[in-house]
Amino acid sequence: MHHNILEIKQLKTYFFTRSGVVKAVDSVNFGIRRGESLCLVGESGCGKTATALSILRLIDSPPGKIIDGEIRYHDEDLLRCSGKRLRQIRGHGIAMIFQDPQSSLNPVFTVGDQIAEQIRMHLKLKRRPTMERTLHLMEQVGIPRARERMKDYPHQFSGGMRQRIMIAAALSCGPEILIADEPTTALDTTIKEQILDIFRDLKQQREMSILFITHDLGTVAGIADRIVVMYGGRIAEVGTVYDIFDQPKHPYTHGLIDCLPDISARSDRLTSIPGMIPSLIDPPDGCIFSPRCPRSMMVCRQKRPKEVIVSKEHLVACHLYS
Ligand SMILES: Nc1ncnc2c1ncn2[C@@H]1O[C@H](COP(=O)(O)OP(=O)(O)O)[C@@H](O)[C@H]1O
Ligand SMILES: [Mg+2]
Known part of the structure; x- marks a missing residue:
């Protein structure tokens, strides 16, 4: 058995809006191993960010609320521990890089001060070791002339460099788990590869677990050990990189793969899966993908599919396999 250091069980996170209840995360289960x-993938709007924010109880409330479930971290349930304990875990145990880096860096403080602040808050080091650690982290994420650049403000950095700073800040207290929400989405191809390299290095050098979130399945091939495919607030499929790319089961996963740019240039490639992303308010009965699914059957519109184990690491929620 693999040991999960974080386990998400039956998580339900809803947003109570004027137009209705958005079931952003609707009974989601998965574990993260040491x-x-x-990698958590799925088209935009399928509940990836809501899942990530729920782990650290950072869902805006109102309108959001975690309705049910369990988030096991070691022997604790993060949904039930005290606020004080949760603040200890944020940063120290589980750190997060938020989807929008602009909103996470404060424009009025230097980047050095912002990383240092994280270290001061969580590790309570003296001034000098704090500054040394800040410098070391900035060098580790590949910021050139780090000693000088510590004194610069966020707007003086490029998008790629700002993302490196976000990573440095998240690493400041040596977390066991790093959650990175779309960390490469706003970046162009070359910079994106450089940022992915940092994540690969982190995994190798530290024994860190990474939850890497992206809407782009193409990004994850080079970095994922396992992949969780999410659709409409639910898990569609879970497997190793090999399972997902070479033995995909769920028609949604097939759809995502068909949309990947192809070097062998098949001309009939799709650019997106036909049909619309469902409203998560009053989702249809049965499988939430059935309205868009090319293989939809009668049962798919009636019953929500259960998760079926197809091989050792591979799990799919689809009536074709039950
Ligand atoms: N603050 C909010 N208020 C209302 N609905 C929200 C809020 N945040 C997210 N949602 C809804 O929850 C669903 C999942 O969103 P999100 O988790 O951001 O998706 P993803 O990260 O996969 O793009 C979407 O339908 C989105 O509109
Ligand atoms: Mg998101």
Whole structure:
């Protein structure tokens, strides 16, 4: 058995809006193992960020609320521990890089001060070791002339460099798990590869677990150990990189793969899966993918599919396999 250091069980996170209840996370289960890169993929709006924010109880409330479930971290349930304990875990045990880096860096403080602040808050080091650690972290994420650049403000850095600073800040207290929400999405191809390299290094050098979130399945091939495919607030499929790319089961996963740019240039490639992303308010009965699914059957519109184990590491929620 693999040991999960974080386990998400039956998680339900809803947003109570004027137009209705958005079931952003609707009974989601998965675990993160020590030292692995786990990638959470799915089109935008399928509940990836809501899942990540729920782990650290950072869902805006109102309108959001975690309705049910368990988030096991070692022997604790993060949904039930005290606020004080949770603040200890944030940063120290589980750190997060948020989807929008602009909103996470404060424009009025130097980047050095912002990383140092994290270290001061969580590790309570003296001034000098704090500054040394800040410098070391900035060098580790590949910021050139780090000693000088510590004194610069966020706007003086490029998008790629700002993302490196976000990573440095997240690493400041040596977390066991790093959650990175779309960390490469706003970046162009070359910079994106450089940032992915940092994540690969982190996994190798430290025994860190990474939850890497992206809407782009293409990004994850080079970094994931396992992949969780999410659709409409639910898990569609879970497997190793090999399972997902070479033995995909769920028609949604097939759809995502068909949309990947192809070097062998098949001309009939899709650019996106036909049909619309469902509203998560009053989702249809049955499988939430059935309205878009090319293989939809009668049962798919009636019953929500259970998760079926197809091989050792491979799990799919689809009536074709039950
Ligand atoms: N603050 C909010 N208020 C209302 N609905 C929200 C809020 N945040 C997210 N949602 C809804 O929850 C669903 C999942 O969103 P999100 O987790 O951001 O998706 P993803 O990260 O996969 O793009 C979407 O339908 C989105 O509109
Ligand atoms: Mg998101």
